[in-house]
Amino acid sequence: MPRALPYLLLMPASLFLLVFFFYPFGLVMVESMTRGGEWTTENFTRMTGHWKFSTAFWNTVWLAAIVVPVQLIMALTMASVVQKLQTGRSSLLYIFAIPLGISDLAAGLIWLAIFEQSGFLNSILHAFGIIDRPQLFLGYQSLWVIFLAVCLAEIWRATAIMMVIIVAGMGLIPKEYNEAAEVFGATRWQRFTRVTLPLLRPSLQTALILRILMAFEVFAVVVALGGTTLPVLMGETFQWQFQLQDRGVAAAYAMVILGLSVAFSLVVLRLLHVPKGARV
Amino acid sequence: MAEIVIKGVAKSFGAFTALHSVDLTIADQEFMVLLGASGCGKTTLLRIIAGLETPSQGEVWIGGRRVDHLPPRARGIAMVFQNYAVFPHLTVFENIAFGLRMAKLPQADVTRRVMRTAELMHIEQLLKRYSGELSGGQRQRVAVARALAMEPDVILMDEPLSNLDALLRLEMRAELKGVLAESKTTTIYVTHDQVEAMSLADRISVMNGGYIVQADRPTEVYRNPAARFVGSFIGNPPMNFLPARKGNNGRWHVAGQDFDGPKAQAAEFAIRPEDLHPAPIGLRAEVRVVEPLGPHTLVTAQVAGQPFRAILESDNQIKPGEEITLAPIPDRIRWFDPETHKAIT
Numbered sequence: 001m002p003r004a005l006p007y008l009l010l011m012p013a014s015l016f017l018l019v020f021f022f023y024p025f026g027l028v029m030v031e032s033m034t035r036g037g038e039w040t041t042e043n044f045t046r047m048t049g050h051w052k053f054s055t056a057f058w059n060t061v062w063l064a065a066i067v068v069p070v071q072l073i074m075a076l077t078m079a080s081v082v083q084k085l086q087t088g089r090s091s092l093l094y095i096f097a098i099p100l101g102i103s104d105l106a107a108g109l110i111w112l113a114i115f116e117q118s119g120f121l122n123s124i125l126h127a128f129g130i131i132d133r134p135q136l137f138l139g140y141q142s143l144w145v146i147f148l149a150v151c152l153a154e155i156w157r158a159t160a161i162m163m164v165i166i167v168a169g170m171g172l173i174p175k176e177y178n179e180a181a182e183v184f185g186a187t188r189w190q191r192f193t194r195v196t197l198p199l200l201r202p203s204l205q206t207a208l209i210l211r212i213l214m215a216f217e218v219f220a221v222v223v224a225l226g227g228t229t230l231p232v233l234m235g236e237t238f239q240w241q242f243q244l245q246d247r248g249v250a251a252a253y254a255m256v257i258l259g260l261s262v263a264f265s266l267v268v269l270r271l272l273h274v275p276k277g278a279r280v
Numbered sequence: 281m282a283e284i285v286i287k288g289v290a291k292s293f294g295a296f297t298a299l300h301s302v303d304l305t306i307a308d309q310e311f312m313v314l315l316g317a318s319g320c321g322k323t324t325l326l327r328i329i330a331g332l333e334t335p336s337q338g339e340v341w342i343g344g345r346r347v348d349h350l351p352p353r354a355r356g357i358a359m360v361f362q363n364y365a366v367f368p369h370l371t372v373f374e375n376i377a378f379g380l381r382m383a384k385l386p387q388a389d390v391t392r393r394v395m396r397t398a399e400l401m402h403i404e405q406l407l408k409r410y411s412g413e414l415s416g417g418q419r420q421r422v423a424v425a426r427a428l429a430m431e432p433d434v435i436l437m438d439e440p441l442s443n444l445d446a447l448l449r450l451e452m453r454a455e456l457k458g459v460l461a462e463s464k465t466t467t468i469y470v471t472h473d474q475v476e477a478m479s480l481a482d483r484i485s486v487m488n489g490g491y492i493v494q495a496d497r498p499t500e501v502y503r504n505p506a507a508r509f510v511g512s513f514i515g516n517p518p519m520n521f522l523p524a525r526k527g528n529n530g531r532w533h534v535a536g537q538d539f540d541g542p543k544a545q546a547a548e549f550a551i552r553p554e555d556l557h558p559a560p561i562g563l564r565a566e567v568r569v570v571e572p573l574g575p576h577t578l579v580t581a582q583v584a585g586q587p588f589r590a591i592l593e594s595d596n597q598i599k600p601g602e603e604i605t606l607a608p609i610p611d612r613i614r615w616f617d618p619e620t621h622k623a624i625t
Contacts, residue, residue: 179332180365184430185353185382198369277410278369 032251043248056231064215075162108224111153146226169203282343282433289338315477316487358427366411373407508621535584555612556590562607
């Protein structure tokens with residue numbers, strides 16, 4: 001086989017990416033740093049000067065900070081249980097994976113149907129006589145309920161993707177390591193923290209990076225449950241682009257999301273780094 | 281002091297019975313080898329002693345304490361795994377220290393014990409490396425050092441040399457024997473390699489189909505197999521077997537020759553290939569293949585239509601197609617019951 005062949009075969013995909021990803025990406029980058037054809041930082045000052053910016057920024061960060069760790073713990077627990085199963089393993093995986101097949105907007109709407117004034121939650125509470133009339137859960141007076149509802153919806157929607165990655169990773173760890181740890185005195189918990197987790201680092205990297213990127217891009221679920229009452233970075237990008245028709249500021253928001261994603265991906269890569277020679 | 285007593289241990293996996301009620305006593309500081317072909321139950325028995333498998337019935341006692349309900353870590357054992365199971369995410373030092381850290385030993389003791397066992401296994405220059413940077417033989421040494429560092433009453437070894445190449449295996453075998461004799465632990469060693477078993481063991485338990493067929497000193501297992509299976513499994517090439525018929529004179533007809541034999545009704549004649557020599561009177565053998573092996577020559581022949589092997593002096597002139605007569609050494613002839621396959625004495 002000629003040495004150039006693999007590169008030739010990969011060429012169309014690479015070109016496609018270059019043309020339809022890096023080129024528009026470059027355009028957005030330029031757009032965030034220009035205004036009326038001149039290089040300027042005005043887009044960024046406008047963005048940070050707006051009263052919603054810091055709320056949107058911290059809402060996004062807090063959502064990620066709460067949702068991702070909860071999902072990580074749940075995914076690890078679920079994966080450990082699934083790993084132990086003798087039968088019915090794949091059926092269970094399919095069931096867990098169902099929310100993955102639903103778009104994030106649809107997921108948001110499902111949870112809206114639960115929390116809204118005429119929703120399931122109100123019906124149930126009323127049926128049990130806990131409340132005598134429907135409550136407004138998702139109003140602007142109770143922001144924390146909206147926040148909680150978004151967390152719930154996100155956890156419900158996207159834990160499975162982490163679990164699937166972790167199950168695959170756990171399957172790759174030879175059983176003998178765990179047995180060796182058991183013989184040499186490790187308790188169940190020590191085996192998990194000292195053997196399984198360190199050997200799972202490559203899968204954890206993938207799962208965490210994927211999930212953190214998704215968390216910073218949270219949008220449709222928030223819109224469905226809270227409209228603009230709970231501003232997040234992606235929602236603001238949308239607002240500036242389409243409501244306020246200011247592409248420069250929207251591009252600046254996109255840059256902030258990108259910056260966050262890159263920064264946290266680097267942190268994850270660094271924290272879960274596996275030294276050469278220490279790989280399975 | 282760690283005598284191991286196994287009482288009526290059986291294990292089934294669904295409909296498959298891996299072990300049928302095994303009884304075995306291993307003395308303190310004894311080197312016991314469990315020998316058998318794959319699927320004979322030897323690894324299952326080892327894993328039951330380790331606590332990695334629960335017996336379906338029976339009891340396991342270590343050092344006068346019943347342990348079959350205890351987790352592995354409460355049994356005072358250490359183990360060397362077939363694929364070494366050297367943790368890839370830890371350095372060699374931390375691998376050897378793993379059990380000591382779990383036992384919460386003070387750092388000074390951990391360092392002292394790791395250094396001592398590393399020296400013993402000649403890996404002190406590798407302590408900072410990861411397992412991915414080691415050769416198979418070095419990983420093997422780390423796995424043994426990790427077990428020795430525990431200073432356990434019992435060391436269990438599951439085919440520890442089977443993944444090494446032939447030359448390294450020979451070297452490690454001798455080294456293991458020395459180190460383990462020094463450490464004064466009771467050792468149970470699983471292998472399918474009879475040479476390894478013969479060279480290492482104080483006693484060998486030959487296993488077949490979930491039973492222990494014979495448990496005895498290596499020379500005894502070799503010279504006086506308790507069953508036909510032992511004779512056919514141990515020895516390379518294995519024992520020769522020939523059908524025998526009782527004559528009117530009370531002697532046994534074997535391939536046209538008469539031999540003195542047991543008083544039984546029916547018997548099978550058996551002789552080891554090296555216990556034969558060319559002689560004017562003996563078993564008539566039609567030579568098929570002659571293999572000069574240096575110190576001796578392996579002759580494959582047919583006697584009374586049965587395949588038959590003899591190990592002869594290398595300065596003979598035997599050629600394929602010839603007919604020779606082979607005389608067995610009389611007191612090396614063994615007899616087996618054709619029904620039960622047990623030795624007749």
